[in-house]
Amino acid sequence: MGALVPTVSLKDVVKTYSNGHEALRGVSLDVSRSEVVGIVGPSGCGKSTLLRTVNGLEPIQGGSIALDGEIITVPGTSWPAIRAKVGMVFQKYDLFPHLTVMGNLLLAPTKVAKVSKAEARSRALALLERVGLADRADDLPRQLSGGQQQRVAIVRALMMEPEVLLLDEITASLDPEMVREVLDVVLGLARDGMTMLIVTHEMDFARAIADRIIFMDEGKIVEVAPPSRFFTAPESPRAQQFLNTFTFQEVHHHDE
Amino acid sequence: MPPSGLDVLFQGTNFLRLLGGLWVAARIALISMALSVLLGVPVGVLMTSRNRVIKAVTRVYLEFVRIMPQLVLLFVFYFYVTMILRVNLSGETSAIIIFTVWGTAELADLVRGAITSIPAHQYETGYALGLTPLQVQMHIVLPQSIRRLIPAAVNLVTRMIKTTSLVVLIGVVEVLKVAQQIIDFNRFTYPTASIWVYAVVFALYFITCYPISLLAKGLEKKWALSSQPSH
Ligand SMILES: Nc1ncnc2c1ncn2[C@@H]1O[C@H](COP(=O)(O)OP(=O)(O)OP(=O)(O)O)[C@@H](O)[C@H]1O
Numbered sequence: 001m002g003a004l005v006p007t008v009s010l011k012d013v014v015k016t017y018s019n020g021h022e023a024l025r026g027v028s029l030d031v032s033r034s035e036v037v038g039i040v041g042p043s044g045c046g047k048s049t050l051l052r053t054v055n056g057l058e059p060i061q062g063g064s065i066a067l068d069g070e071i072i073t074v075p076g077t078s079w080p081a082i083r084a085k086v087g088m089v090f091q092k093y094d095l096f097p098h099l100t101v102m103g104n105l106l107l108a109p110t111k112v113a114k115v116s117k118a119e120a121r122s123r124a125l126a127l128l129e130r131v132g133l134a135d136r137a138d139d140l141p142r143q144l145s146g147g148q149q150q151r152v153a154i155v156r157a158l159m160m161e162p163e164v165l166l167l168d169e170i171t172a173s174l175d176p177e178m179v180r181e182v183l184d185v186v187l188g189l190a191r192d193g194m195t196m197l198i199v200t201h202e203m204d205f206a207r208a209i210a211d212r213i214i215f216m217d218e219g220k221i222v223e224v225a226p227p228s229r230f231f232t233a234p235e236s237p238r239a240q241q242f243l244n245t246f247t248f249q250e251v252h253h254h255d256e
Numbered sequence: 257m258p259p260s261g262l263d264v265l266f267q268g269t270n271f272l273r274l275l276g277g278l279w280v281a282a283r284i285a286l287i288s289m290a291l292s293v294l295l296g297v298p299v300g301v302l303m304t305s306r307n308r309v310i311k312a313v314t315r316v317y318l319e320f321v322r323i324m325p326q327l328v329l330l331f332v333f334y335f336y337v338t339m340i341l342r343v344n345l346s347g348e349t350s351a352i353i354i355f356t357v358w359g360t361a362e363l364a365d366l367v368r369g370a371i372t373s374i375p376a377h378q379y380e381t382g383y384a385l386g387l388t389p390l391q392v393q394m395h396i397v398l399p400q401s402i403r404r405l406i407p408a409a410v411n412l413v414t415r416m417i418k419t420t421s422l423v424v425l426i427g428v429v430e431v432l433k434v435a436q437q438i439i440d441f442n443r444f445t446y447p448t449a450s451i452w453v454y455a456v457v458f459a460l461y462f463i464t465c466y467p468i469s470l471l472a473k474g475l476e477k478k479w480a481l482s483s484q485p486s487h
């Protein structure tokens with residue numbers, strides 16, 4: 001039955017950049033419907049590259065990727081059609097600066113999905129309401145704070161009713177006080193059963209939201225574990241070492 | 257009381273003649289600019305090409321036009337090229353041709369700059385939403401490029417109007433030439449005329465160029481794309 005087919009499935013995916021750098025060296029991963037996978041690992045280990053292969057922003061040199069059981073990494077794939085089903089939000093707030101919030105939200109539904117403007121509009125307003133920005137529909141991106149822009153970027157991805165959402169460190173360039181409002185939106189999506197691959201450096205968030213943690217290092221998946229186990233008793237030395245960088249040793253003052 | 261140089265301007269049709277001269281200058285600038293836009297946009301798009309030959313040719317063209325003083329280009333064209341080609345071109349036509357050659361290069365470079373200034377993640381965000389490359393160009397790159405381009409292009413108009421003062425040297429009777437004629441004609445009756453006439457010429461240039469440059473500033477501000485949180 002359909003329930004057994006993973007929503008996203010990577011098999012031995014190899015990504016070599018044109019300069020010869022092997023960013024993914026045989027990555028296999030199945031993500032089932034409504035699953036939330038947290039991807040963590042040191043900088044440069046290939047997390048962003050992994051997400052970008054799923055919607056074809058990076059072509060792969062080996063292995064295969066399937067969406068709902070259908071292999072998409074074959075010649076002749078219509079990437080725009082695939083991407084319409086795979087939402088992605090990036091680290092940099094990347095709203096289109098010349099369009100209002102509403103303009104940003106309507107662009108893809110009306111041009112790609114050919115939804116009527118009225119229908120897309122009412123959907124946009126409902127989603128904006130949900131992220132607490134219903135009153136900002138006519139503002140330009142530059143009038144919004146970073147956290148507000150990032151919430152709009154999430155809504156923009158949701159406008160296409162994606163089957164899976166790829167989030168690449170979406171809070172990494174935000175001021176600390178704005179991180180929470182964005183993560184709360186993502187937590188809400190998880191509760192509603194959105195399938196998500198989330199790359200994050202927010203370990204507490206990963207622990208709270210993920211059904212499964214993938215730990216990567218040097219282009220490979222090194223450890224796969226439920227968050228409760230990964231964050232308390234990681235098996236691989238690499239993961240232990242990585243998690244140690246997030247804790248601080250207590251400093252003892254010796255006033256003698 | 258000696259006659260003031262200012263009176264010269266209200267003698268006969270002097271002031272109207274100055275305005276007529278200004279119109280000649282503005283006409284040269286506007287026709288050249290219109291032609292520069294027509295030619296500069298496609299050349300600018302070509303300049304973003306990855307083709308090495310196209311890149312090199314457009315680069316050499318731009319550098320050449322930038323390095324050569326406009327006056328040299330005007331002289332060479334008006335006195336020699338027309339002679340070699342055995343064509344008879346008026347000073348004004350020659351000026352329009354040279355200013356178009358110059359304006360096309362400058363505008364093309366502005367177009368190139370406007371296109372390449374759109375960050376890569378704007379393209380990627382568009383692709384990630386399912387837009388085709390053509391749709392990304394149409395709805396994301398082009399509108400942003402135009403917003404960046406227009407204020408700079410408007411500024412180029414003022415630079416052109418100012419540079420038209422050079423065409424006096426190839427015999428075009430524009431505002432500066434008219435001013436000189438008025439001064440020369442009244443040298444003995446109004447010895448102080450020159451300062452007043454030049455002051456008026458200065459004012460005319462200012463009145464023409466300042467609103468244009470204000471317009472450029474206004475557009476720049478209105479279309480600012482940067483994301484500065486307003487809180
Ligand atoms: N376009 C590119 N060309 C060449 N090498 C690249 C390119 N993009 C990324 N890389 C390299 O591939 C490796 C993986 O990069 P990637 O961006 O996927 O890492 P990451 O895990 O997302 O890191 P970070 O946590 O810093 O975002 C890095 O060594 C990086 O330098």
Ligand SMILES: [Mg+2]
Nearest residue numbers: 047048049169
């Ligand atoms: Mg990354």
